[in-house]
Amino acid sequence: MPFLSHGSYRIRYELDGPADAPAYVLVNGLTQYAELWAAYRDALLARQFRVATFDLLGQGVSDKPALFINQDGHVAVLHRLISALGDGPVFLSGISFGGLIALRYAIEHGKRLSGLVPMSCFAELSPQLLLIGNALRTGLILGGTGYLQDLLLPMNLSDQWLKPLLNKLDGVKRQGWLVNDVYALQNLMESFLDFHPITSQLSSIAVPTMILNGEFDFLTPRSLHETLRVEIPDSALVIIPEAYHAFTLEKGALTADLLARFAEDVLAGRWKGNKAVLIAPGEPGGELSPFPAGYDHLRAIPVRRPSP
Amino acid sequence: MSAFLGPLDADGRVPQHQQTRVAAFLISAHGALARQFALALPLRIEAAWQTELNAQFYRESEIVSLLQRATTWMPDIALGYMAASWETAWLPRPIALTGDRNLAPAVNLATLAHAVHAAIRPAALLPTEASPVDPFVLALRRVEFESGRLLQAQILFLKGPELVPFRDAISAALENRHHEVRRLWREMLASIGIDARE
Numbered sequence: 001m002p003f004l005s006h007g008s009y010r011i012r013y014e015l016d017g018p019a020d021a022p023a024y025v026l027v028n029g030l031t032q033y034a035e036l037w038a039a040y041r042d043a044l045l046a047r048q049f050r051v052a053t054f055d056l057l058g059q060g061v062s063d064k065p066a067l068f069i070n071q072d073g074h075v076a077v078l079h080r081l082i083s084a085l086g087d088g089p090v091f092l093s094g095i096s097f098g099g100l101i102a103l104r105y106a107i108e109h110g111k112r113l114s115g116l117v118p119m120s121c122f123a124e125l126s127p128q129l130l131l132i133g134n135a136l137r138t139g140l141i142l143g144g145t146g147y148l149q150d151l152l153l154p155m156n157l158s159d160q161w162l163k164p165l166l167n168k169l170d171g172v173k174r175q176g177w178l179v180n181d182v183y184a185l186q187n188l189m190e191s192f193l194d195f196h197p198i199t200s201q202l203s204s205i206a207v208p209t210m211i212l213n214g215e216f217d218f219l220t221p222r223s224l225h226e227t228l229r230v231e232i233p234d235s236a237l238v239i240i241p242e243a244y245h246a247f248t249l250e251k252g253a254l255t256a257d258l259l260a261r262f263a264e265d266v267l268a269g270r271w272k273g274n275k276a277v278l279i280a281p282g283e284p285g286g287e288l289s290p291f292p293a294g295y296d297h298l299r300a301i302p303v304r305r306p307s308p
Numbered sequence: 309m310s311a312f313l314g315p316l317d318a319d320g321r322v323p324q325h326q327q328t329r330v331a332a333f334l335i336s337a338h339g340a341l342a343r344q345f346a347l348a349l350p351l352r353i354e355a356a357w358q359t360e361l362n363a364q365f366y367r368e369s370e371i372v373s374l375l376q377r378a379t380t381w382m383p384d385i386a387l388g389y390m391a392a393s394w395e396t397a398w399l400p401r402p403i404a405l406t407g408d409r410n411l412a413p414a415v416n417l418a419t420l421a422h423a424v425h426a427a428i429r430p431a432a433l434l435p436t437e438a439s440p441v442d443p444f445v446l447a448l449r450r451v452e453f454e455s456g457r458l459l460q461a462q463i464l465f466l467k468g469p470e471l472v473p474f475r476d477a478i479s480a481a482l483e484n485r486h487h488e489v490r491r492l493w494r495e496m497l498a499s500i501g502i503d504a505r506e
Contacts, residue, residue, distance in 0.1 A: 008483075065479075065483075066422065066423075066426065066479070066482045066483055066486050067422075067463070067466055067467060067478070067479055067482055068467075068475070068479060141456075141457070141460055142457070144452075144453055144456045170436075171436070174436070177432075178432055181426065181429065182426070182456040182459065183422075183425075183426035183456075183459055183463070186463065190467075
């Protein structure tokens with residue numbers, strides 16, 4: 001199991017695929033761990049990519065600072081990992097908390113990237129997200145990691161995904177519960193306490209950017225992704241149909257296919273963001289379709305956009 | 309070496325020699341915390357924060373009492389030597405807090421308590437087949453759950469405004485305590501066939 005050094009701390013990472021292939025670096029969400037990207041690793045390796053995954057500082061097998069973690073530390077770790085990949089094309093993707101870290105990396109080190117895919121992401125804390133985040137932290141404190149998982153599972157995954165697992169949810173939660181410690185998760189969550197919005201810096205992200213948002217994402221709804229679409233010049237917003245916040249778990253094959261196609265389009269010079277709003281297909285390999293012209297993609301009912 | 313307690317018996321119970329060592333370690337650590345909180349607790353509570361000392365003292369005592377009663381003990385001659393090394397490790401350590409020596413005892417107690425509550429996860433040793441109605445299994449789950457709650461007082465204190473000027477020293481002292489407590493826990497587990505490498 002290889003480790004990177006970050007000061008006195010060790011960061012566990014995994015790197016697979018040919019050294020001369022374009023690389024995808026995948027950044028975990030708050031309660032995740034690197035193994036959850038296994039299906040992505042396999043799918044992207046089969047599409048001739050190199051894949052790097054890692055546990056954030058405070059997560060999984062990486063070291064867990066006892067008291068303080070800040071977002072700058074995560075960006076520094078990511079920079080160290082990407083620097084170790086050589087000079088080839090690098091595509092960076094992250095989900096939720098990891099998406100925010102990826103955005104910050106793109107703002108600070110965008111020249112090193114060929115493409116960016118923030119997923120279920122945000123650049124600022126809306127009042128809803130702030131209050132939900134505080135409530136989740138209180139849940140962690142009062143009920144432990146298991147209770148936090150109990151809150152997140154129904155919030156972030158669909159009935160279709162949950163229904164066959166209802167009698168074995170303890171098994172679903174167990175690995176995350178084993179590898180993530182209460183104090184470390186709390187430190188990660190508290191790294192948000194001094195969160196400064198990065199909306200005003202998004203326009204400096206010059207790389208092609210595909211923003212992925214689940215149709216029914218309650219935790220980070222469309223409006224938060226809209227901020228990214230409007231501010232990042234070469235971006236497109238892709239809505240994943242019938243998906244929630246954790247669509248990377250629920251629709252892995254589709255999402256991995258979208259990641260691969262995005263990178264292939266960028267490398268072939270075909271990508272044009274145009275700040276478009278698109279709808280992903282239901283299955284891997286299907287066509288993306290434009291959001292119906294004239295309708296407001298921020299609404300959940302078909303409402304026409306006011307004429308300019 | 310396994311990552312979990314066992315092999316369990318037919319009723320899903322943890323072997324007695326493992327129960328004995330794990331419980332002895334936890335009683336030593338939480339007992340030390342109970343004693344240190346008892347010493348820090350004034351006869352009459354004058355300040356609001358001292359109510360937390362009272363809570364911590366009784367919760368630690370509850371953990372010790374629970375483990376004493378829920379464990380199926382067996383004779384273990386190695387425990388005398390092991391317990392002596394554990395008890396030595398719980399003693400206060402010098403901490404360099406430039407300009408404010410009065411804070412050192414509280415920081416010492418808080419760093420030890422943080423390390424014990426955060427770094428020791430006895431419920432994570434339980435295999436999925438462990439009996440949900442076995443007292444020892446329930447005790448380990450309760451110790452881990454209560455530790456997560458008790459930890460909050462240490463986090464609030466160690467991250468609090470009073471200690472901001474000493475942040476580097478606090479972090480270093482806490483990391484050292486974590487390292488030491490984890491090492492002792494890992495060594496004890498290795499002695500009963502459990503590989504708890506991180």
